[in-house]
Amino acid sequence: EKCMHEFVICGEKQKEQGSSTLHIAKRLMDYNIHPPTIYFPLIVHEAMMIEPTETESKERLDEFVAVMRKIAYEVETSVELVNTAPHSAKVKKIDETLAARKPDLRYKETENE
Helix, strand or coil: CCCCCCEEEECHHHHHCCCCHHHHHHHHHHCCCCCCEECCCCCCCCEEEECCCCCCCHHHHHHHHHHHHHHHHHHHHCHHHHHCCCCCCCCCCCCHHHHHHCCCCCCCCCCCC
């Protein structure tokens, strides 16, 4: 039996519906799924590289598929919910351009810690 360790999916349909691979990756965080590598490989538009480890169970992979289907449905029915994610993370939506140009890599303790 042949076993691959990664695959690439495309979010072009969701892009046409008003969302993007970046938004989908951030929405995954609300489902406690670590965001995958996005926009790579460059030859696939709206690429999302999924690289599950060999220790992931079939049940966990099935859960991932169910979440991806749910997010696809959310894009169709409530695109703003996806585009404003993450909602449950400690750090909310950031300005990615500013973060890339002026990264702040210092740890700052918050009142809730």
